[in-house]
Amino acid sequence: MSRGGNGSQRAQEIEITPDLTIPKVFVQSVHKYGDKVAMREKEFGIWRPITWNDYLDRVKAIALGLEALGLAPGDKVALIGDNRPEGLWAEMATLCAGGVAVWLYQEALIDEVQYIVDHSDAKFIIGEGQEEVDKALAIIGKCPKVQHVVWDDPKGLRHYDDRILISVDQVMERGRAMDHQDPHRFDEMVKRGNGDDLALLFYTSGTTSAPKGALLTHWNMLKMGQNLMRVDPAFESDDFVSFLPFAWIGEQMMSISCGIQAGFTLNFPEEPETSLEDLREIAPQMMFSSARLYEQMVRGLQVRYADSTFLKRKLYEWGLNVGYALADAKFNKKPVGLALKMQGSLANALVHRALRDHIGMARMRSAYTGGSMIGPDHFRFFHAIGVNIKQIYGQTEIAGISVVHRSDDIKLDTVGKPIPETEVKIADDGEILSRSPAVFKGYYKNPEATAKTLKDGWLHSGDNGFIDPDGHLVFFDRTQDIMILSDARKFSPVFAESRLKFSPYIKDAWVIGHQKPYVAAVICIDYGVTGRWAESKGIAYTSYPELSQEPRVLELVQRSVEQVNGNLPETARIKRFVNLFKEFDADDAELTRTKKLRRGFLEQRYKEILDALYSAGDAVHIDTAITYEDGRTSRIKTDLKVVAVA
Numbered sequence: 001m002s003r004g005g006n007g008s009q010r011a012q013e014i015e016i017t018p019d020l021t022i023p024k025v026f027v028q029s030v031h032k033y034g035d036k037v038a039m040r041e042k043e044f045g046i047w048r049p050i051t052w053n054d055y056l057d058r059v060k061a062i063a064l065g066l067e068a069l070g071l072a073p074g075d076k077v078a079l080i081g082d083n084r085p086e087g088l089w090a091e092m093a094t095l096c097a098g099g100v101a102v103w104l105y106q107e108a109l110i111d112e113v114q115y116i117v118d119h120s121d122a123k124f125i126i127g128e129g130q131e132e133v134d135k136a137l138a139i140i141g142k143c144p145k146v147q148h149v150v151w152d153d154p155k156g157l158r159h160y161d162d163r164i165l166i167s168v169d170q171v172m173e174r175g176r177a178m179d180h181q182d183p184h185r186f187d188e189m190v191k192r193g194n195g196d197d198l199a200l201l202f203y204t205s206g207t208t209s210a211p212k213g214a215l216l217t218h219w220n221m222l223k224m225g226q227n228l229m230r231v232d233p234a235f236e237s238d239d240f241v242s243f244l245p246f247a248w249i250g251e252q253m254m255s256i257s258c259g260i261q262a263g264f265t266l267n268f269p270e271e272p273e274t275s276l277e278d279l280r281e282i283a284p285q286m287m288f289s290s291a292r293l294y295e296q297m298v299r300g301l302q303v304r305y306a307d308s309t310f311l312k313r314k315l316y317e318w319g320l321n322v323g324y325a326l327a328d329a330k331f332n333k334k335p336v337g338l339a340l341k342m343q344g345s346l347a348n349a350l351v352h353r354a355l356r357d358h359i360g361m362a363r364m365r366s367a368y369t370g371g372s373m374i375g376p377d378h379f380r381f382f383h384a385i386g387v388n389i390k391q392i393y394g395q396t397e398i399a400g401i402s403v404v405h406r407s408d409d410i411k412l413d414t415v416g417k418p419i420p421e422t423e424v425k426i427a428d429d430g431e432i433l434s435r436s437p438a439v440f441k442g443y444y445k446n447p448e449a450t451a452k453t454l455k456d457g458w459l460h461s462g463d464n465g466f467i468d469p470d471g472h473l474v475f476f477d478r479t480q481d482i483m484i485l486s487d488a489r490k491f492s493p494v495f496a497e498s499r500l501k502f503s504p505y506i507k508d509a510w511v512i513g514h515q516k517p518y519v520a521a522v523i524c525i526d527y528g529v530t531g532r533w534a535e536s537k538g539i540a541y542t543s544y545p546e547l548s549q550e551p552r553v554l555e556l557v558q559r560s561v562e563q564v565n566g567n568l569p570e571t572a573r574i575k576r577f578v579n580l581f582k583e584f585d586a587d588d589a590e591l592t593r594t595k596k597l598r599r600g601f602l603e604q605r606y607k608e609i610l611d612a613l614y615s616a617g618d619a620v621h622i623d624t625a626i627t628y629e630d631g632r633t634s635r636i637k638t639d640l641k642v643v644a645v646a
Contacts, residue, residue, distance in 0.1 A: 014261050016226050021193035021218040023096040026260045030056040033263050036236070041085050042270040042278055050085055052263075055092075058085075060186045062093035062168065065175030066124065067189070069148055069166070073098030076120045076201060080104040080113070080135070081128030083242045083268050086152045086168065088255065090126045091246070095199055095218075096190055099124075102201045102213075103247035105593040106132075107586070114139040120201050120213060120444065121145050126168070129153030137162060195219035201444055202249055202396050205592035213444035214396045224399035224438035225257030227419040231404055232286070232366045234262035239284040241267045241360075243275040248594055250370055250392075253400035254288050276300075279360035286366045291374035292595050294367075294389070295501050297359045298378055302504040303529055304358075319351025323384030330383065331412045352385045361387050368392045370401070371594050373475060375498025376412050383410070391415040393475055397459055398422075399438035403473045414472035424473055425458075431479060432461045481599060483514040485571040496521075496568065497597075503560035505530045505553075508584050510597055511574070512610060518575040520613040522606065523557055524583045530556070545581040545638045554579060554643050561645050575645055576613050581622060581638050588626055609640065618642050 014025060033052040040047045071077070077094040079101060081087050091101045102120045104113055106128075113135050117125060125136045125146055136149045151157060152168045178185060199218045203211035240259065244251040255266055269278035276297075279287070305316050322343045329336050336344070356362050367382070370392035382389040393415035394401035403424060405416035418424045422436035439459050442450035453460050464476040476482065477492035485491050493511035500509040500521070507526040513519035527544050530553060534541060541547040557579060565573040584590040589601055603610060605624070612620035620640050625633045 013226065013229075016195075016219070016222045018195045018219065020195050020222060021095070021190075021197065022199055022221060022256060022260065023092065023190045023193060025222060026059070026092060026096075027056070027190055029260050029263055033236070036263070037265050039085050039088070039266040039268065041268040042274075045270070047267070047281075055085075055089070058089040058172070059092045059096060060179065061172035061175035062089055063096040063175065063189065064178040064186055065171035065173070066093060066099070067097050068174040068178050069124075069171065071097050071099050071124060073192075074100065074198070075124070076100045076102050076122040077124040077126060078102045078104060078117050078120065078122035079126045079246070080106060080108070080132045081126075081152070082106050082272055083244070083246065083251075084128065084152075085268060087128070087246055088242075088266070090150075090168070091256070094126075095193075096186070098189070098193060098197070100198045100201050102203075103245070103252075104203075105245050105247045108135075108593065109587060110135055110138050114142055115210065116203055116213075117146065118143045120203075124148050124150060126150040127152070130156035133157060133160065133165065137164075140164065193218065195222070198441070200252065202252075203247075204396050205594045205596055212446055212449055215441040215444055216396075216399055217441060220399045220438045220440060221252070221257045222261070223421065223436070224253065224401060224419075225261050227421050227436075227438075228253070228401055228404065229258055229262060230420045231406060234258055234264055234286065236263045238262070238264035238286060239267055239282050240264055240286060241269065241275070241279050241282050241284050243269050243272065243279070244289060245593070248371070249396045249400040250288050250290075250368075254286075257399070276360065280358070281360075283357075283360055283362045283364075285363050286368070287361075287364065288368040288370065288392070290371040290595060291369050291378070291498070292372075294369055294374055294378055294382065298381055298502070299504040299507075299526060299529055301355060301359070303532065306504075306533075316351060319347040320381075320384055322347040323352060323386070324380065327380055327383035331380075331410060348386060355385045356387060364388065366390055366407070368404070370394060372596055373415075373494050373498060375495075375502055377499060377502035379412060381502075393473060395459075395461060397440045397453065397461075398434055398436060399440070402434045402436060402438070409470075409472075411468075411470070411472055413474060414468060415475050416473065417471055418473070424467070426466055427460075429479075430464045430466065430476070432463045432465045432473070432475070433458045434461065435459065483511075483519075485513060485519070485569075486517055487571045489569070489571065491519075491569075491572050496564065496572065496574070499564045499567065500560065503557075503563075505533065505556055506560060508597075510584070510599070510602055512603075512613065513572075516614060519572055520610075521561065521574045521577040522602075522609060522613075523561075523577055523579050525553065525557065525579060527583070544583075545636070548579040548581055549639070549641055554641060558643055558645060565645065573645075577643050577645065578609055578613060578620065578640050579643075580609075581636060581640060582626065585626070612640075612642050618644075 030052045035051045037049045038052040038055045039050045077099045094101045104116055127133055133151050149164050150166055150168055195218045198215055200216040202214045242255050267282045269275045326344050364387055367387055367389045390405035392401050393403035402422050403415050403418050425433050427433055435458050462479055464479045465474050468474055477494050483491045483493055496511045497509040500506050505525055508524035510522040525548050561574050586593050608620055623637045625635050
């Protein structure tokens with residue numbers, strides 16, 4: 001059996017046959033790994049281990065308990081909560097009982113919860129605690145198919161007595177009683193499944209319309225995980241930190257599809273807010289996240305650089321320049337001379353190793369980014385400090401991934417090559433088409449959208465791109481988001497937005513200019529980083545709106561815009577911008593739950609800002625409402641300055 005570079009035993013590849021299901025593979029892994037640690041959860045600062053046998057014990061009890069409560073094969077179970085072992089137990093139990101898991105984002109508003117629970121025909125809702133129970137009880141009257149609401153954390157629920165409520169402990173008691181009466185029941189339950197059975201009903205992010213429910217089978221998920229690990233093998237001794245929402249296909253891709261096949265250990269942070277700190281403690285060998293987390297990591301390092309002493313800044317700059325030279329040679333497949341190799345070894349010892357350790361990547365073998373394109377500046381930065389970051393391309397409808405970089409073949413401007421058993425081609429209009437065993441069955445209750453997306457076995461992505469001479473896929477942008485500039489050339493706003501976000505002071509950017517006389521931008525400053533800078537300069541402020549409109553902050557952002565403009569064609573350069581009075585927020589429907597811009601909605605919501613950016617005025621008055629997670633709203637009235645860029 002082959003061995004990894006860390007001396008660990010590589011997980012033996014499981015033969016994925018049409019009769020295999022996620023529960024069958026899970027049970028096989030339990031028999032193989034037994035008392036090995038399957039997962040850890042951090043509680044009160046201590047990592048609590050849970051073995052594969054413990055994992056099975058909980059899953060069996062919950063699965064049998066759900067069946068005793070009336071869950072039948074094909075029934076939908078809506079799940080909502082933070083990343084915790086209990087959430088994964090409930091999902092696996094649902095699959096073992098023949099049910100279909102429907103994950104919702106933990107921060108989803110009541111209207112979003114109601115839409116998905118009702119549209120999916122969910123029979124059960126399984127939530128973490130009081131917050132999730134409150135959301136469930138608020139929608140029950142409009143979701144008549146729901147029969148039970150299961151909760152796990154009792155905090156705040158002592159006086160709740162609705163008959164629809166039941167604790168997960170009570171569910172497990174029923175399951176254990178059933179197991180005692182019929183010891184073979186669980187095994188029979190798992191055996192009856194088939195690879196073509198539905199496993200997940202996953203709702204897309206809904207950038208332009210209501211979310212659509214993608215139907216993914218056990219076969220889809222298992223084949224995707226198998227083929228990803230054929231590119232990047234996983235090892236039984238590997239660690240993975242689970243912090244992305246379970247409602248994002250990327251987390252399912254790693255925690256479920258790859259996790260049960262490879263047998264690595266899942267680690268759950270104490271709280272979502274401590275994820276980066278807990279990531280540093282675990283120092284996993286692989287991770288998967290959106291571009292935003294990597295951007296946040298870079299901002300954190302940039303802030304530490306700015307706050308350090310003169311000598312440390314100079315050492316950092318030297319080390320980074322050496323790293324950039326090595327990274328560029330790797331991207332361009334050019335030989336590295338002896339002098340640069342020696343400098344690289346020294347830079348790694350003095351600079352890069354400490355930077356990787358600070359962001360939890362001391363042992364990182366492969367760091368994947370997906371969901372949205374990471375900017376070339378961020379991508380190059382990570383490779384400069386020795387982090388093997390790889391772009392993933394895919395979507396929910398293909399179980400998360402179809403294309404990825406190879407470690408020995410990484411190009412800065414591409415997303416890599418198709419994984420095994422996956423074909424990618426480009427339609428005449430530039431649309432990216434994919435075909436693989438991981439392509440979904442269709443959209444739930446939406447035959448029109450299914451027919452539009454699935455044609456002759458090919459998945460029509462709605463994305464635009466091309467395949468370069470080396471066989472790499474170049475992702476350009478969502479077809480609907482491509483801008484036509486004043487000189488009629490096509491331009492991707494994501495490219496400019498990602499370059500802007502390399503500035504530590506800019507958290508988000510929205511670039512506009514489709515069929516306009518020039519390109520403009522709406523900027524969201526990073527309140528923490530920019531506030532720290534303002535305090536160092538003796539600038540007083542009391543709120544985000546006030547800080548965003550401070551003249552010296554506007555000058556700071558303007559310098560970042562000018563720097564990005566220097567790398568853009570003349571007609572793509574940003575001529576005017578506005579610092580927004582708040583950050584873009586999913587609760588205000590400005591972002592999807594996976595943090596993508598909802599451009600159409602932004603154009604409607606901020607029409608006054610768009611009009612001001614394309615007029616002769618130097619300010620715009622805003623009077624609008626913002627929505628909080630609990631549904632409350634408040635009004636914001638302020639004036640925003642329009643800045644012209646030289």
